[in-house]
Amino acid sequence: MRIALRNCGLIDPEKIEEYIAEDGYFALGKCLTEFTREETIKEIKDSGLRGRGGGGFPTGLKWEITKNVEAGQKYVVCNADEGDPGAFMDRSILEGDPHSVIEAMAICGYCIGADTGLVYIRAEYPLAIERLKIAIKQAREFGLLGEGILGTNFNFDIELRYGAGAFVCGEETALIHSMEGLRGEPTVKPPFPSVSGYMGKPTNVNNVETFASVPVIINKGANWFNKIGTEKSKGTKVFALAGKINKVGLVEVPMGTTLREVIYDIGGGIVNGKEFKSVQTGGPSGGCLTKDFLDTPIDYDNLIAAGSMMGSGGMIVLDEDDCMVSIAKFYLEFTLEESCGKCTPCRIGNKRLFEILTKITEGNGVLEDIERLRVLSNVIKDTSLCGLGQSSPNPVLSTINNFEEEYRAHVVDGKCPAGQCKSLLRYDIVEDLCTGCTLCFRNCPVGAITGERREPHLIDQSLCIKCGVCFEKCKFNAITLI
Amino acid sequence: MYKIKSLDDLKQIRGEVQSKNSLKRNGENTEQVVQIKVGMATCGIASGAKEIMKFLLEECEHQAIDAQIKQTGCLGYCYAEPMVEVQLTDAEPIVFGYVDKKRASEIIEKYIMQGEQIGGEISISFKTIND
Numbered sequence: 001m002r003i004a005l006r007n008c009g010l011i012d013p014e015k016i017e018e019y020i021a022e023d024g025y026f027a028l029g030k031c032l033t034e035f036t037r038e039e040t041i042k043e044i045k046d047s048g049l050r051g052r053g054g055g056g057f058p059t060g061l062k063w064e065i066t067k068n069v070e071a072g073q074k075y076v077v078c079n080a081d082e083g084d085p086g087a088f089m090d091r092s093i094l095e096g097d098p099h100s101v102i103e104a105m106a107i108c109g110y111c112i113g114a115d116t117g118l119v120y121i122r123a124e125y126p127l128a129i130e131r132l133k134i135a136i137k138q139a140r141e142f143g144l145l146g147e148g149i150l151g152t153n154f155n156f157d158i159e160l161r162y163g164a165g166a167f168v169c170g171e172e173t174a175l176i177h178s179m180e181g182l183r184g185e186p187t188v189k190p191p192f193p194s195v196s197g198y199m200g201k202p203t204n205v206n207n208v209e210t211f212a213s214v215p216v217i218i219n220k221g222a223n224w225f226n227k228i229g230t231e232k233s234k235g236t237k238v239f240a241l242a243g244k245i246n247k248v249g250l251v252e253v254p255m256g257t258t259l260r261e262v263i264y265d266i267g268g269g270i271v272n273g274k275e276f277k278s279v280q281t282g283g284p285s286g287g288c289l290t291k292d293f294l295d296t297p298i299d300y301d302n303l304i305a306a307g308s309m310m311g312s313g314g315m316i317v318l319d320e321d322d323c324m325v326s327i328a329k330f331y332l333e334f335t336l337e338e339s340c341g342k343c344t345p346c347r348i349g350n351k352r353l354f355e356i357l358t359k360i361t362e363g364n365g366v367l368e369d370i371e372r373l374r375v376l377s378n379v380i381k382d383t384s385l386c387g388l389g390q391s392s393p394n395p396v397l398s399t400i401n402n403f404e405e406e407y408r409a410h411v412v413d414g415k416c417p418a419g420q421c422k423s424l425l426r427y428d429i430v431e432d433l434c435t436g437c438t439l440c441f442r443n444c445p446v447g448a449i450t451g452e453r454r455e456p457h458l459i460d461q462s463l464c465i466k467c468g469v470c471f472e473k474c475k476f477n478a479i480t481l482i
Numbered sequence: 483m484y485k486i487k488s489l490d491d492l493k494q495i496r497g498e499v500q501s502k503n504s505l506k507r508n509g510e511n512t513e514q515v516v517q518i519k520v521g522m523a524t525c526g527i528a529s530g531a532k533e534i535m536k537f538l539l540e541e542c543e544h545q546a547i548d549a550q551i552k553q554t555g556c557l558g559y560c561y562a563e564p565m566v567e568v569q570l571t572d573a574e575p576i577v578f579g580y581v582d583k584k585r586a587s588e589i590i591e592k593y594i595m596q597g598e599q600i601g602g603e604i605s606i607s608f609k610t611i612n613d
Contacts, residue, residue, distance in 0.1 A: 009557030021499035029489040095523040096555015143485040151488040250558035
């Protein structure tokens with residue numbers, strides 16, 4: 001079911017006429033000529049649309065709050081600072097259907113009383129920027145942006161602001177500071193951007209996918225939209241499928257679809273027919289769900305209840321060969337690099353979490369470390385300033401909760417069940433099976449294997465770098481992995 | 483440039499583009515009967531869609547096929563990029579995946595010029611907002 005992606009891959013994104021042929025800009029026309037600002041907001045509120053950036057805040061309510069603040073100047077901001085590893089739905093929308101975002105920003109501007117829209121887009125998306133620029137230029141030429149749009153007295157124009165690709169700038173207060181030319185650091189809310197945002201003026205910030213859904217809601221009506229989805233999460237959500245899945249790509253499904261349908265029916269199952277282990281949703285702020293959750297309908301509230309979150313919609317599928325401790329470590333490393341360093345729990349707490357995880361993957365962990373990770377994670381969650389810190393321990397907590405036995409295997413038995421943590425591996429030669437063919441000896445890159453021809457060989461563990469070449473080369477299965 | 487000054491202007495443009503498109507689909511506009519779309523989002527370009535686009539343009543000119551070749555965004559089937567959609571007159575559009583130059587010339591010579599089914603299409607199974 002494609003709503004946000006309705007035109008992606010079907011129209012030429014660089015031709016405004018093709019967008020217009022698909023009822024493009026008619027939602028804006030309808031709002032300007034038939035609906036009052038209040039009626040338009042009511043339509044969005046009735047539709048039940050919630051923010052697609054991850055938070056899930058009701059969009060109509062946000063618009064209403066911004067509208068009700070008295071100010072001479074207001075702003076509409078589109079958050080296109082997509083930063084989750086493995087998520088690329090916003091990029092696809094901007095590359096495939098930029099006009100839908102422009103139209104929705106103009107509708108939002110009309111509702112809240114703003115005449116300027118700003119798109120905060122990361123400079124790493126050159127093609128999306130290019131297409132957006134072309135689209136804005138064409139909309140201006142056609143008079144769909146600018147002064148007196150469609151013969152009314154509504155004025156609206158859009159400018160671009162480039163981000164340098166910092167994850168924290170997806171947080172709305174940090175995003176606004178970055179647009180103002182300040183450091184991209186979050187500040188305490190309230191005041192919310194709806195009251196005091198860009199340049200201290202009321203600012204409505206929405207995500208790309210949220211905006212892309214708006215014109216359809218206006219054209220088709222709130223009642224059409226709110227019939228799709230679950231009780232509290234209406235409409236559809238785009239997910240970016242990545243990882244060990246056969247059909248990597250974007251899927252847009254109604255809220256309430258199960259993970260099993262997305263991964264097996266649409267995604268084509270796991271690569272090489274391996275065993276499904278977990279799916280990571282919500283990026284660095286989300287968590288890992290086990291196969292017990294495969295039949296859980298996906299919506300905002302169910303994912304939170306399951307210990308993860310919707311996030312922007314990245315879905316990374318993990319199979320039996322993935323080590324959950326290493327996965328938690330990977331996300332922690334990401335947050336560590338992306339933390340702005342303003343508040344102590346996030347800056348220092350995440351560093352300590354990362355160190356404990358490294359210790360475990362290197363085989364030096366002790367049982368108490370698991371509890372230590374839990375306690376520290378909860379402290380970071382409770383005391384960090386912004387969403388980045390408050391959610392950064394989620395990958396750690398969810399992997400401990402769902403895969404505690406794997407952590408225990410690392411610290412108690414000194415083993416990595418998935419065979420990923422190199423320090424915990426040991427390659428050995430089984431004497432009885434070794435024929436002394438010298439193949440491993442000749443292929444070992446560090447000269448760790450010794451032995452005479454036709455005599456059993458030996459691996460010097462102090463030299464071995466655990467590259468696994470000998471294991472792959474041996475024709476007699478004489479090398480074991482412990 | 484034509485400025486849209488009212489909702490009626492907008493309706494007029496929509497009507498013009500839509501009727502032009504339906505003429506092409508029904509083959510009434512004999513100038514361009516074949517419509518080819520190449521997925522040119524980041525995923526497509528990364529897999530080589532630019533070269534395929536260039537190849538299709540050159541090859542169609544070379545073989546004197548009057549085709550309208552245009553770029554689109556991402557259909558969501560990133561695993562099968564580069565993807566090419568071909569619509570012949572009076573036929574449902576067919577989407578071909580994993581298109582390299584060899585495959586592209588097969589599409590032109592067999593499917594477009596002789597109407598032969600060559601298989602290997604990606605089944606497009608999503609619902610649209612109008613379903």
